Amino acid sequence: MKKLLFPILLLAINCVLNAQDSTVIKSQVRHSIDELRDFVALPNDALNADDIDANLMWLKNKFSGRGFNTSILETENLPLFFAALPMDDSKPTILFYMHLDGQSVDATKWDQSNPYETVLKSKDGDQWKQESFDSLNNDINYNWRLFGRSTSDDKGPIVMFLNAIDLLKKNNVTVPFNVKVILDSEEEKSSKPLAKAVKDYRELLMADFLVINDGPVHVSGQPTIIYGCRGITTLSLTTFGPIKPQHSGHYGNYAPNPGFWLAQLLATMKDKDGRVTIPGYYEGIHFDETTQNILKSVPDSDQEISERLQFKTADKVGSFYQEALQYPSLNLRGLGSGWIGNQTRTIVPATATAELDLRLVPESDGDRLKSLVKKHIKDQGFFITDDVPTKEERLAHDKIVMLKEGTVTDAFRTDLDNGYGNFLVNTLKNKFKDDIVQIRIMGGTVPISPFVNELKIPAFIVPMVNPDNNQHSPNENLRIGQIAYGIQTFYSILSSSIN
Template sequence: MRRPLVLFLLLSLSLQAQDSTAIKTQVGKAINELRNFVALPNDALDPDDMDGNINWLKSNFSARGFNTSVLPTENIPLFFAALPMEDDKPTLLIYMHFDGQSVDASKWDQENPYETVLKAPSAQGWERKSFDDLTEDINYNWRLFGRSTSDDKGPIVMLLNALDLLQSEGATLPFNIKVILDGEEEKGSKPLPRAVKQYRELLEADFLLIADGPVHASERPTVIYGCRGITRMSITTYGPLKAQHSGHYGNYAPNPGFQLAQLLAGMKDGEGRVTIEGYYDGIVLDDATLAVLKSVPDNEEGIAQKLAFKTPEKVGGYYQEALQYPSLNIRGLGSGWIGEKARTIVPASATAELDLRLVPETDGNRLKALVKEHIASQGFHMVTETPTVQERLAHEKLVKVTEGPVTDAFRTALDDPHGQFLVNTLANAFGQDVVQIRIMGGTVPIAPFINELKIPAFVVPMVNPDNNQHSPNENLKIGQIAYGIKAFYNLLSTPLP
């Protein structure tokens, strides 16, 4: 039995007072720290970028009293930090990542995406400001623009500054705190499953908190109980050995573009539902689950307006229900040439790149096998390499199918007590109902922690929903820095019931 843990400091400041005093002061410090962190390039595709980021993490976590380690993996190391452990305290493991998406500076509205730019909203969109314009009364509507300001360096800095605030008040934390930071999340964290197994004892904890992604579009505090997994497939159909004149060979040489189009069209009905038998097997949504899904305050008319479509697909009756099923998505499609480069030819091949988002009930390898069975049922002979001339002459319909690795989905039970603790703590801190999302559409490679450590996991996002993560002009609203510091402050200082 764990004895109740009491803070030496009873956190006497009201949360509202913190917003106007201690937290606002801490936000100013966090902005400066984040600017220094963002200035270190962190392209996930450039391993040389990571050394400088790891050195920054060592320095800044050590300054807060953490013991730090760099954990070798088969590729980019993981960064691990832990405050001194006490046997009678529960342990919270926090996962974030320090790598970022690649940048194309020509698409940004600033010269260097790794140099943080301060902007204020204006009638024309955004007006650049000098950091000298930041007074003690910081405007929470202003934003910091730069790669990884929101995904995911911002939340790392929020955690550090929440700890600064707690330490300045002399608080004794009711948790052991461990932090694991990933250096290649943006390219799938391939080494993570083996690394979690290798460092299992070091990572042992009672529950896992993932600080990644945006809060709900309503901007209310958000707790997410799971995320979908992902796998991918590439499908290529073949026509003539080389592209041929469409006048000479149109109506005669098989057109791979039409073959591919017909093959793909047979995978879904007119309302977007996958027609492949067994694709949705195993998914049951009971009344309690449906009630949670319906409680999420999505503005579906707003989504349609923003994305500019009239009618959504009918996999689910509404947005949250749709996320409970695996998807089959064409993420890229190509054949021949298009636009100004278009030629009057019968193409030699046509390719579709697919991604399949997974839920816990659906195994990625099983779904890929179902897709391949469907392809075979349409009369295609499947190969895994570019077909030889002999194979082309032997088979009327040829298709090359290649497969990507599987990143598993995860989902924690909605009634898990650690989840209830997170929801209650955030509700008390912000005086708002917390948006509870059963599973989010995107993928965070967290399943290895759940599978190996056997602990519940939750995503607690910290950044604004319109942050442009992965895109040009990624940004972080200054008010979200205050939100993140306050959220971490309360989550780290409130004992488990």
């Protein structure tokens, strides 16, 4: 009998402790919701400097009130926000990156009158039903959601971090790290001033490792750590026919059609399976067995992806989704010539334009890939110009492309066996008692490669928000349960020691 009593007693104690822990977290979540509503109420369009100033002042007040030393770091455009707890040279330093700016809004596309006024909603069948915030005073339903611009991207994680700091202080936890935070105000427009700013403030920003809190967890909902992200650059290609659009009855079969020139050119860049045919485009990319095992461990379903996106057969750049992300892409993101739809005209167009984006991986330098594309275009017999061709150039060359290049945002990727990465994986595994989804590199781009390149530190993305958050789109939202997840994630990281 005594042998049975101890396990039963231990189970009872654990249940009480878990209930207490749940109550404490829910109380902090409730506070976070009010704080997030206050933060979201400040418009944060990066195109409006006045918006950013108001957000910076809010952040200065909130971080200073929690014991951080704060600074507004001037850049070539909009400033960065920096905060740090008092330093101790005996501790390793962790640097957190998030961003305070948000995408512009078109209020007419939202299911609420003001995207900057947070709305609480519950799911009623397939419909969302608005709820009163007073209904959260007695209990909190983690499946309810907060709708508003930047609730998830990226004000939510900032508020989760602040409230994790509150809990650490309430519990008298000694943080085993020096803690620094850098908040970007131009992430939504590619953070162009960031590279120079990191050089200018290098000593201030130095850390042992970088944790980026942006983007959603894996679609499975499991805790997620991402070891890198692809970079990006762009190309704009315009082909030319007659100097002005011409009547297709008079000049069809005679005046060259720039749409066909462009279509034929684009068709030479990829094979029928979607692989880039330009020599050297995939050079340097290979995977060892360990890497392949990590890629295959991500709980994706290629069948579910194809059903959700409604296509039968995926491109064959990789043999499955995660493998495809390890290669640079060549994407046709926009295509136009003449008029279409109700505006269709019987003309031979004057021009045709294709907009390309090239997603980059660490093995592929963006300038090098653009050079390969340009060489390929020349090899197809096109004359390349960086401006509208002159009459003399038009008469001297059959096929002309005006090519405009975008800037390069580099990719980054940290080794899968990095010690700080192992610390993050083990910390989340111990906290949530769940498998951690480890993603070698994500498909999108977070413009933080200057930190990696200048500071020479490992970097990891630890996302907090729900995968169906509609970031960048109307009706952006944050599941309340993700607030609890984010607070616990930050708390666990900041209360765990690196062995």
